[in-house]
Amino acid sequence: MAEMTYRDAINLALKEEMRRDPLVVTWGEDVALYEGSFKVTRGLLAEFGEERVRDTPISENTIIGVAIGAAMGGLRPIPELMTVNFALLAMDQIINHMTKIRYMFGGQVKLPLVIRAPGGGGSQLAAQHSQSLETFFMHTPGMYVAVPATPADAKGLLKTAIRDDNPVMFLEHELLYNSKGEVPDDPEYLIPFGRCDVKRTGSDVTIVAYSRMTILALAAAEELAKEKIDCEVVDLRTLTPLDSETIVASMQKTGRGVVVEECWRTCGLGAEIASRIYEGCFDVLLAPVQRVSGLDVPMPYSRKLEKLCIPQVADIVAAVKETMSGKY
Amino acid sequence: MAEMTYRDAINLALKEEMRRDPLVVTWGEDVALYEGSFKVTRGLLAEFGEERVRDTPISENTIIGVAIGAAMGGLRPIPELMTVNFALLAMDQIINHMTKIRYMFGGQVKLPLVIRAPGGGGSQLAAQHSQSLETFFMHTPGMYVAVPATPADAKGLLKTAIRDDNPVMFLEHELLYNSKGEVPDDPEYLIPFGRCDVKRTGSDVTIVAYSRMTILALAAAEELAKEKIDCEVVDLRTLTPLDSETIVASMQKTGRGVVVEECWRTCGLGAEIASRIYEGCFDVLLAPVQRVSGLDVPMPYSRKLEKLCIPQVADIVAAVKETMSGKY
């Protein structure tokens, strides 16, 4: 175990897998010489050379399409989208191609590729640079979606992603890059997809979250503990596959649930989680599931307004109290 | 009133609005000379000329972007995407630009444009041509989303869309083009956005649907009536704005609900509707809301498999019976 940042954990996973398998390659805008606009690819060019670590033109749809072709041709590419917002320029290759190729061609080709994309709001980057697009990816069949909250999860999930033969959307949170945590040294530290991690056990309320929202949920749980409300925090870790079992089991125990999502509320993944809870726990539910969500607006620049649009610890605390209010 | 097809009702709405307002223009791939690949724009070029009815290169992102610019410049463009699947090539202009421009520029510019896009599955067009992408649009704040089920609604909603100063995604269903119904002649026949239409009243179960799924829901209700199950069919008509009030009111009456969506199930709009029902009717619900959805797979070509992926009348009937089963 070593303490390191989320950024360094991802960097380490990339290096370990590139050392292990010479077919692993990575490219994106400014990932090589500049070492990434968030410096996640630091040291890669120096260690692996310019054949395997490559800068690209600003052509997002093609960044992904080239990765698809390369994966079909036997490589294991890890294209980086500088931020997830630019995935919207690549939806054609991501959704029309990447997620369909295995299926529509009758399972005749593997497609081992991992799209890495930082995202999320909170740095006053305004409407075009602050989006949380995870629901789009979760809604689309044909790709796995990983959303690590901690450095250890980031390492373990990324390594699993790189070794998998299916396309993976690996969503990093820009505000987590400097967060620290213990990370196993083991180069075989692999976290299986489709398993939630119960990051805090509790008996009163289940809080379901992912990525940075998990960190906020844990902070909220700490606050609530002071008021003797005992929260269980279930971290999804992957959105696809979704581990409904763990969520439902937790809800069977607590009977009350809060889902925290950074994305827009309407048709956000919180509605899916809530629906699965209702479907799986209809008879034991003590209150409606609360959804704590990003507001349904483009992200405003002004920090004062931006803060209103992104779930805060206080919002989670309030939602938990609402489920406990006994109004039902 | 005149009986006409859904196709002709849309065509009529286009013609009426183009006659009324010389700033209304339309363009898309093969919409002019060829009169549309589904022949929805028949007669437009002849009547309005090549300045207002225009063929474009196959450049979907630019088809939308040019419409955005033209709307900012004072026109009222109606770009057509030949099918909604190609919206995935235009997500950058649709989501990063169209839905954000009014807001991020502080409300200083109107953006009156209507994207028309046929979609849906059922014609064995396979994975890349059979998508139901309505949830993507409903999830994204900043555009209205209309999903007419009948010729009359198609006319009334399209006319409202064209006169509105906000961007509208107008989703037509390819399998409805030949469906017929009575359509008001009134050139001022406008259907306000954000109002569900209760297309059948009933007391036992509420079926919430939209677009072609409404037609299937009505057929299911007919069948169920034979078994003395009295269904209310609520047609959403617009997904944004969403008329939760009407849905909740119906559910307050029936206590049982089925949501029918053609899109993929996971994170589909059915989960949002279900969540709103749970949130609004928690204490009166007699059973979990049933979701009848498209399967979470890319669409297979073979008609035998395709049929399994798209909700059928029998699936709705079964879901209604499930909510009535009293297992809860």
Add this chain to the structure above:
Amino acid sequence: MDKHLTEILPAEDLLHMYEQTALCREFEESCAEQYTKGNITGFLHLYSGQEAVAVGSTKALQQDDYILSAYREHAQAIVRGAEPKRVMAELFGKATGLCKGKGGSMHLFNPELKFMGGYAIVGGQFPIAAGLAFATKFKHEGRLVACFFGDAAVNQGTFHESLNWARVWELPVLFICENNFYGIGTEVHRSSALPDIHRRTCGYDVPSERVDGMDAIAVYQAVRHGAEWVREQSRPYLLEAMTYRFRGHSMADPGKYRSTAELELWKSRDPLVNLGKRLVEAGIADQAKLDALRAQAVAVVQEAVKFAEESPWPEDSEVYADIFM
């Protein structure tokens, strides 16, 4: 000049090209019939008239070069070696189809033959072709990627992004434009600033050439030349083959935007008839030989239809198979 045909290719190869042209023609015409009968559904884009491009190109490529195409790709697949019966079964949506019935007409795929797919999103295959080229170059396999596309596809951003990318990364991609003058009902000059597609590469320092796409032998020579260049330079090259489709865009299109005169003119250049004529003139075949080859093609296609008809539908469980593996 025709007496020198065998200086270009051995007689057996020339005969094989005729055989392939006939097979493609018979296959497509049979598809039209099966579509009318309701055995083939969905979109069906036929290749009749354009055969010289697939036949000439494929002959000039190495068997392990990658090929990608758009949705008008039955012939590309068959000429590369895909079994007609499995292609037909695919169009019928049967379990024995090339893609188990999941892909249909627009999504043929046969990786053993390095036929890497039919794509139905106009322009979707460009970046994928570049990616395959990168993989094969990375692995020093000596292959190139032949990427077929239509004239109207060049207005998609992906065309430009991929052309630029392939040049910057020095990738062995042979772009082959099948310019049949129309994207559905829109004539090329109405959608392209420069209707001469091969001239669109000048902004990318990518060389290009135009060739008569109704003449399989001319196509063969141009592709040989282009492929050699691509292999030697490890850089992209673009060929524009001028051709024509004898039918509408798809079975749903009556094709009224084209004049009868235009259609007749192009039909007079029918690649099947003309290749036959040249073989006869060059003394490589007589009419009986041609007729025999044609009859053989008919038989193959009939057998393919029978196979497709008799094949089972996919099991219901297939609906969830092949998505994650």
Add this chain to the structure above:
Amino acid sequence: MDKHLTEILPAEDLLHMYEQTALCREFEESCAEQYTKGNITGFLHLYSGQEAVAVGSTKALQQDDYILSAYREHAQAIVRGAEPKRVMAELFGKATGLCKGKGGSMHLFNPELKFMGGYAIVGGQFPIAAGLAFATKFKHEGRLVACFFGDAAVNQGTFHESLNWARVWELPVLFICENNFYGIGTEVHRSSALPDIHRRTCGYDVPSERVDGMDAIAVYQAVRHGAEWVREQSRPYLLEAMTYRFRGHSMADPGKYRSTAELELWKSRDPLVNLGKRLVEAGIADQAKLDALRAQAVAVVQEAVKFAEESPWPEDSEVYADIFM
């Protein structure tokens, strides 16, 4: 040649250009300071070094021509006439900002001035520019659209789609590339097959020209010529202005990928210093006059900062305003 400066533009216009250049420079340097203090947050891309492009271009355009740009657009907006204090307030996220604090540095907008926006998606502004051009042509307003963009933006599909489209529809768009040699840390020849951006239009039958982007007067002349052509022909035209940014890509970028020698070379061509020198040489201004103009710019910017500081934050209710209207 410099003695003929007033044959190109009247002295007052030349002085105005100097004034504007100084204002832009002071504004940007003040932004850097306010960013360091934490008053400006988010991404901040400064224009220092490139001023000649905005100043020369805008002078050559008509006041009602539309202008669009990317995210490095403070100067474009200010030169067009946006009030520095409202721009600064926008960067502070205040209610008095140009966009009520909703847009920030990358999304300035001032429709009364026909400044139609800063866009933060590389290449996002191209089709919008074409659309504005269509609207203004449709309405016979006689305007053109000046669309500014960076050298690296030409690798986006939208560039090509829009260029082709503008030519096919014959739209009055003046594309103005600010080639500062880098897209973040990537030098242009590493991402563009043809690093000469102006040569990328050959595939679209769109004429183009290169100009010294460190010289406001040269830019003025080139844009005048280009704009006249666009207006007369109602067709697109592309100008490539060779320029340089003195700072990193954004405030987050130390810019280590550029050598000191390179930076110094370009700094020796500082558009502010050089325009001043030429005005003095031509006898249009003396150093005292230049100093006075510079001092005036400093005062305007100080006032802008004060205004921004003292302005109120947006009301919470603003968060739901302006989305549908």
